[in-house]
Amino acid sequence: MIPASFDYTCPKTVAEAVSLLGQNPEAKILAGGHSLIPMMRFRMATPAMLVDINQLEGLSYIKEEGDWLEIGAMTRESELDRSELVRKSYSLLADTTRVIADPLVRNLATVGGNIAHADPANDHPATMLAYGAEVTATGPDGERSIPIGDFFLDAFTTSLSHDEILTAIRIPRAVEKSGGAYFKLERKVGDYATVAVAAQLVLNGDGKIASAGIGLTNVGLTPIKATAAEEALTGKVLDDASIKEAARLASEVAEPIEDQRGSEEYKRHLVRTFTSRALRKAQERAEGGGV
């Protein structure tokens, strides 16, 4: 399994990288490489040029600023995993990071790569949908912000243009009485999800749901935002009835297909089950219990 030949560039600045992409329509960005390099080894991807963005300065950080938690695109999954800030206040993100691939992959794999690759089986996309995150894209005309809901167009296709680089992801800053959880069924460590569900809740002072976010992994061509389920929960108290209804709505919006991981029916069942579990856990965390 030997990749085809390619030209390699390793720019030092984002502007330089953007310019290289602009000049080379067959170029691809190399971030953590843990999706791209295996595909190149199978010659399923044969880019003429790689623009290695691992040496770009200032793209690896996790910080709260204004209304956002901002994460640099080149932040390694293992850095997220070790971040006290993430563990303390962003339980959904912490849950997700912990189950991406395996510990060694997480040492190189990046948050930006996981999202920009737009593999519906990747874990961060659903989580970012549940959070209502925003993607920062840097191109020849500077930065622009893309709501995550507008980002995933199709399998492996995003709204980034060829000469844009995903440079950061912004998650709404954690507020009081908020919490989330990610539930994933994988066949073994390192596997893609059979099904996974991300849920994020913000509660009002009276315990009712101020806002709910639900994202689904690997049950369609793109990660799916379960909008109807989110809306059905808003303003309600999380109880057996509202959970059941949200789980049903989430499972309806899923578009799973039968494969080695299970039947369509089974996957819809998992969406219901994990939506219920993730919501319960999110509620528990929003109320200050559990981690």
Added chain:
Amino acid sequence: MGMAPALLEEISYDENGNMHGGTLMDYLVPTAMETPAWETGETVTPSPHHPIGAKGVGESATVGAPPAIVNAVVDAMWHLGVRHMEIPMTPSRVWQVLKEKGAALEE
């Protein structure tokens, strides 16, 4: 130790002879996380035909474990009318059986 064929490993083909599971991403070999802890014991009955009484035991775990694991799963569901489970007993297969027997729970 024999759990892999019982629970994970399978090579299958579609009707055109295309293989499912031709990489280690889909041919599932258990890691330390999937593998349970186990206890071993032994009794000794030396072979009378052998200068040091030795017998081969290289495959002890792998031969006996798959039916033991199937027997456990079927034992758990016998009262529901389940007589047999094919291997590998993946989560989706077990769920399918429970569903057919009206025992799959919804949360």
Added chain:
Amino acid sequence: MSTHSITLKVNGEEHTREVEARLLLVHLIREELELTGTHIGCDTTSCGACTILLNGRPVKSCTMFAVQASGAEIASVEGLATNGNLHPIQEGFTEKHGLQCGYCTPGMMMTTVALLKDNPNPNEEDIRWGVAD
């Protein structure tokens, strides 16, 4: 197709090589530097037999191009023993028969070295989690 001059430190020793961009790091280590303790078990980043330490962190050297490692410090299993003395991890693996065929053992050892650096007193769950790849 481009070639690149790279310099990297492997087990404390500096090496400079002219490499094709597509040369995988594991092939540089095994075939150019002739450090064959690092093994290849799969094509899909699944097995961990090729694990080395890249600037102190365990990574899979089959899923990285050699050119990306320019300027990096790499530790492979050959660097564990010092002055003819086995590393405590090597001694531990020997004592507890943690070898069998030994093919993935170098990767297991490098992972374990890194795990213990982060977490000197892991419980069983930490260990299983840490080496599950």
Added chain:
Amino acid sequence: MLYLDIVRSPYAHAKIKNINIEEALATPGVVSVVTGKDLDAHGLASMPTLMSDKQMVLPIDKVKYQAQEVAAVVATSRYAAADGVEAVEVDYEPLPVVVDPFKALEDGATKVRDDKDSNLIWHWETGDKDATDKVFDEADIVVEQSMYIPRIHVVSIETCGCVASFEPIEGKLTLYMTTQAPHAIRTVLALVAGHVGLSEEKIRVIAPDIGGGFGGKVPIYPGYIIAVAVSFLTGKPVKWIEDRSENLQADSFARDYHIKAALSAKKDGTLTAIKIKTVADHGYTDAAANPSKFPAGLFHICTGSYDFKQAHVEVDGVYTNKPPGGIAYRCSFRVTEAVHCLERMTDIMAHELDIDPAELRMKNFIRPEQFPYSSVLGWEYDSGDYEKALRKAMEMIEYDKLREEQKEKRARGELMGIGISSFTEVVGAGPSKDYDILGLKMFDSAEIRVHPTGKVMARFGTKSQGQGHETTYAQIIAEELGIPPEHIQIEEGDTDTAPYGLGTYASRSTPVAGAAGALAARKIHDKAKKIAAHLLEASEEDLEWEQGKFFVKGSPDRSKTIQEIAFAAYTNHPQGRSGHLLRPTQLDLSFRLLHLCRRHRPGHGRSQDPPFRRRGRLRCSHQPDDRRGADPWRSHDGDGARASRRDLL
């Protein structure tokens, strides 16, 4: 060094209309592209499988399974070879595919093999059908069940691969390869390529440390033959290392057994007979690593640990458009399939009769006093105490408590199950009357040399893949000779130095080669006694042995250590025994086992080899091939091995 990479078929069944190699040959670094036609010109386009069926090395006109080798690219680097593979253009015409073995057996089914009449490879049956049917007719209860044991792969962490290095001046081929059976490989290579001049004495197979085998590294795969052929033709070393995906998609597979079984019993739970009908999917060629006389391997150990009165087994081997299947994997020649069937059936019977599965097993176990026991399907069981083993396992897991817990949980609607299996496996592939590979009768060999300072070099015909032979064999020899294990060097895997053996699989190394080691060590021990008698000026009858030294009875001070004796063997030998005594410290003994039956293992625990017994307490009661070596003063050069080679010719 040249590097080989292989073009593989995307189709499971297709006609090869054309192979265009021009672009590949123009690829930088590519030296040549080898096709089936090129190999055919040298009579190397096909080879025999371990079951004497035919396997294509490279096809001439048709491919028969997905990922089959179609052409090979030889280049100056692995990277260039991969580029060459990408550049080879093959024009295929897809043909109808048969993947279901039941459909393959239907009239009018697509024929997988043009050289055969049908897709049925063989029908094999054993046991008395009428007598079995009669027992079934008289039974109180009969249970039936179909089951499928899917295809699985050995997936040893190191893939297959080799460096073939032909030296044209000496005419000698050295093949470094990851194999479990180096000598058998050497013989098979000579059979495949003898006609082009690769005679067996000109072939050296070296298996260094190898990354797991599990049965998958017993056969020869096309890549090996292509590498050998290219090295032979170019006179350069050629390296072929499989990728993981190639390994998973093309090498031999295990299982793929479709089983229909019926079990009969009396009301009280006494099992009376078992009937099994199986369709075995072997893919496009019968490459199973079975003893020739048993097409379905040792599947007929299916009566397991129980005292059955009758049994009847039928197996149909079937060709399909899949890679070769049927290797012995993680068991001794299809025992796993048999055990799976029997233990499922036993459990179903227990549940149907509402008898505890453990109790039903206890009731039917062969009892200790029944050994040696002859099974109805013709296996002789030497020893065992099955009930004791199961009771021990039940105590360890606190079986009764678990059943209580299960009852409580079930009352609460929770599902909990407890599974038991017990099995008896025929292991230690060594009884020549039952076992062979391609006619090579199974035995194994040990050669022990004691150096003047009392250090030992011992070589064996087996090949460890991590089983720890270096430790086990050293312990056996240490126990026999009183030489510390750390002074004993164990070597295997080089056919130029190690004595002929059939390799390591089917749990055979310690039972067979380990036995040869013990017997060879005993011969040295007997010789040492003669030298000690000479040195101590005592008669042999007056000497006693204590671990590591001989001493004169009643005078413990008058003693000679094994190390002193070893030195004397080279410097101070008895009159009239000179040359003979000095050098025949080299012993080569083959050992064939008549019957071995593994210790019974209920449940799914792991176990260790039984502790080694000191000689004297446990005597070998049957040493069939030991007669020739009865004179300890005579060197013995491996008659067993020679006899087998004669059998082959």
